[in-house]
Amino acid sequence: MNSSNTEIQDFAPRIPDNEYLALLTILNQKQSEFYLHVMQTITSMEEPLRVFLTGGAGVGKSVVVKVLYQSLYRYLNSTEGTDPEDCKIIMCAPTGKAAFNINGQTIHSAFQINPNRGFNYMKLNSDKLNSLQVKYRHLQVVIIDEISMVGNREILFISERLKEIKQNQQTFGGIHIIVVKDLYQLKPVMDNWIFENLAEGYGALATNIWRDELSVRSLTQIMRQKDDKEFAEILNRLREGNQAQEDIKELQKCLTNETDVENTMIHLYPTNALANNYNTQIFEQSEKQKTVIQAIDTIPGDYSASVKQYLKEQFPKEANKTAGLLCSLPIAVDSICETVANIDVQDGITNGSACIIKHIQYLQHNNTKPSIIWVQFDKERVGHITRTKYKQYFISPIQPTWTPIFAISRNFFLTKKIMVTRQQFPLKPATAKTIHKAQGDTVDEIAVHMGSYKIEHAHYVALSRVRTKKGLHIIHLNETKIKTSETFKIEMQRLKHESSLQLCYDPFYNITGPYLKITLQNARSLHKHIKNVSSDLNIMSSDIIAIVETRLKETDNPQAYELPEFGSVTNNQSCESQIRPHHGQIIYVRQTLTYVMKDVYQTNTIEAITITLRNTLPIQMCLVYKSPSCLNDFFFDFVSNHLTYVIDVKQPLVILGDFNFTRSRSEFINLMIRTFRCSQHIDKPTRGQSLLDMVFSNLNVYYSNVIYCSWSDHSTIQCVFQV
Numbered sequence: 001m002n003s004s005n006t007e008i009q010d011f012a013p014r015i016p017d018n019e020y021l022a023l024l025t026i027l028n029q030k031q032s033e034f035y036l037h038v039m040q041t042i043t044s045m046e047e048p049l050r051v052f053l054t055g056g057a058g059v060g061k062s063v064v065v066k067v068l069y070q071s072l073y074r075y076l077n078s079t080e081g082t083d084p085e086d087c088k089i090i091m092c093a094p095t096g097k098a099a100f101n102i103n104g105q106t107i108h109s110a111f112q113i114n115p116n117r118g119f120n121y122m123k124l125n126s127d128k129l130n131s132l133q134v135k136y137r138h139l140q141v142v143i144i145d146e147i148s149m150v151g152n153r154e155i156l157f158i159s160e161r162l163k164e165i166k167q168n169q170q171t172f173g174g175i176h177i178i179v180v181k182d183l184y185q186l187k188p189v190m191d192n193w194i195f196e197n198l199a200e201g202y203g204a205l206a207t208n209i210w211r212d213e214l215s216v217r218s219l220t221q222i223m224r225q226k227d228d229k230e231f232a233e234i235l236n237r238l239r240e241g242n243q244a245q246e247d248i249k250e251l252q253k254c255l256t257n258e259t260d261v262e263n264t265m266i267h268l269y270p271t272n273a274l275a276n277n278y279n280t281q282i283f284e285q286s287e288k289q290k291t292v293i294q295a296i297d298t299i300p301g302d303y304s305a306s307v308k309q310y311l312k313e314q315f316p317k318e319a320n321k322t323a324g325l326l327c328s329l330p331i332a333v334d335s336i337c338e339t340v341a342n343i344d345v346q347d348g349i350t351n352g353s354a355c356i357i358k359h360i361q362y363l364q365h366n367n368t369k370p371s372i373i374w375v376q377f378d379k380e381r382v383g384h385i386t387r388t389k390y391k392q393y394f395i396s397p398i399q400p401t402w403t404p405i406f407a408i409s410r411n412f413f414l415t416k417k418i419m420v421t422r423q424q425f426p427l428k429p430a431t432a433k434t435i436h437k438a439q440g441d442t443v444d445e446i447a448v449h450m451g452s453y454k455i456e457h458a459h460y461v462a463l464s465r466v467r468t469k470k471g472l473h474i475i476h477l478n479e480t481k482i483k484t485s486e487t488f489k490i491e492m493q494r495l496k497h498e499s500s501l502q503l504c505y506d507p508f509y510n511i512t513g514p515y516l517k518i519t520l521q522n523a524r525s526l527h528k529h530i531k532n533v534s535s536d537l538n539i540m541s542s543d544i545i546a547i548v549e550t551r552l553k554e555t556d557n558p559q560a561y562e563l564p565e566f567g568s569v570t571n572n573q574s575c576e577s578q579i580r581p582h583h584g585q586i587i588y589v590r591q592t593l594t595y596v597m598k599d600v601y602q603t604n605t606i607e608a609i610t611i612t613l614r615n616t617l618p619i620q621m622c623l624v625y626k627s628p629s630c631l632n633d634f635f636f637d638f639v640s641n642h643l644t645y646v647i648d649v650k651q652p653l654v655i656l657g658d659f660n661f662t663r664s665r666s667e668f669i670n671l672m673i674r675t676f677r678c679s680q681h682i683d684k685p686t687r688g689q690s691l692l693d694m695v696f697s698n699l700n701v702y703y704s705n706v707i708y709c710s711w712s713d714h715s716t717i718q719c720v721f722q723v
């Protein structure tokens, strides 16, 4: 049994800057469109965001969430005076195991859902409400992973809870909501599909939030490598019920005899009965140290011994009715088990965490009941906190990677009035488990026993638990039993046609025609960010990329700053010290355009490059940088005496740059408009709340936008001119 490790560090509050900048560069086109849409919507603070990111196996959904989390964390903590300890983003998931994978919390704990009351909405008492209002006073974004396990009542509950906490009657209390993962899974336990209408009886609450509010973006490009990629392609056809004969033939190569499959891997079955049966066989065949641990049940109250005995005989056999704890727990050393309660979500010891029994320890001599069960979790980081807490117990033969599991007590109701307290180890045999229980897991090796069961989506869910085809062992495959839900297909079609996400910006690669597409960016060091520029498909679809504050030196190797398919003109400062100069400019011109240099200007506080494009109209293009320390009068002089000399106002012109006017901005804009008979095309702040970067032109503008930039504190300015 070997689970693949989710890179938890990416969900640590803040990964190091160099790792973050590298992560930003890997996104493909669809991933970055979603990413930028989210960041742009949240940072522009206009409408609350309601988006669903989905796609089949290996299309990079988790990677997008990782990058988003890092960017949001940085953005939401960027305002001076904010306390990083304040909760601004909730990362949550429906199960403890999924929550641990994203370093988040369960939906139940984040939104105080009482597990005994299901999803029937109950308002909080004033103390609890007060404490959640304090805890979430700066909350802005909720990210819900593994959305397929969330039903329609649960999502409504979350919305109602956020309304209550935020005292805001908009859905989700006006908080931004991002939900993620693949809907083609098994139906949520104890709830309906998230997209179904609520049953009668919900009265005024009976809205269908999913349909009314969420827009979807599907990722389709499989990002896994080589062999894994082919396997992911097969899975993704299977997911939608579009599998070809070739796919079945490929899967048949994984057929194995039941007797040939090792018990060191997890076996998936369609039903509980089949899984339990297999686990019993494993236990009986085991020749290692083993025992059956009986639960200790207490029925409080004044009942006679015979009544208590009678009541005990009535105890439910199903663990889900006894708080997950088994009446008799069979355990054998070296067998696979899993924990059955969320003992410590932060430590990863959650309901469903896989482990191997390593040692059954009896601390008191002659005791028939073990004191500690030592287990090895499949991921090293699971149980780390517990191992540290109980370090005094690590005496030979206990190994440092084993984690102690102690008996716990949990209550369950036998009738409405009779509550039972059960004490038992929170473990259960799990060499075999149901496909339902395995949802969300990813392991290196698995045996799938489908038998002749025909359960909607079960084949896809079962087979996609493993990353590579090499690790897949199928016991019996009947292609006629592969089934996709029709309701589901209809919903996916509806999502595609009616709720497809409309991007809040126009990527440059979608704009074609007789246009000149210009990007202006304050790079805050091109030396640091050249990869962020070259990997940005939107910026790289420009005709002109004008960058200020490059901080390049004359001695820098120009090849390191080349962009494919672009020529460039630079205005670097001479600098003898080791420290990079503050300013510096570069204009990248697409190679299909011809240009001539007109002027390069440089003082300590003003820089300007002017070129003339010569393809169609001769367009004069001037990139300006005015440092914050430059006196306004000095700059006005530069405009009146130098720029007017370089630029011919009767010809097409574009003057753009970072002008750093916080005071006298209107005076400056008026001067430019009067002098060059042009308009200014940027009307939103470009850094924090200030409009510092501007574009002046006498050409007709077709499109202009200020777009969030994840690697500079200045936004990206994009303008498209008709030429």
Ligand SMILES: Nc1ncnc2c1ncn2[C@@H]1O[C@H](COP(=O)(O)OP(=O)(O)OP(=O)(O)O)[C@@H](O)[C@H]1O
Residues within 6 Å of the ligand: 026, 027, 028, 031, 055, 056, 057, 058, 059, 060, 061, 062, 063, 064, 182, 223, 224, 225
């Ligand atoms: N843009 C990318 N560039 C390079 N590798 C990527 C990119 N996006 C994802 N990957 C890699 O592809 C693999 C699958 O990505 P990820 O786990 O994010 O997909 P997923 O859609 O969440 O998959 P699943 O639903 O199967 O868990 C991972 O190894 C990941 O590192």
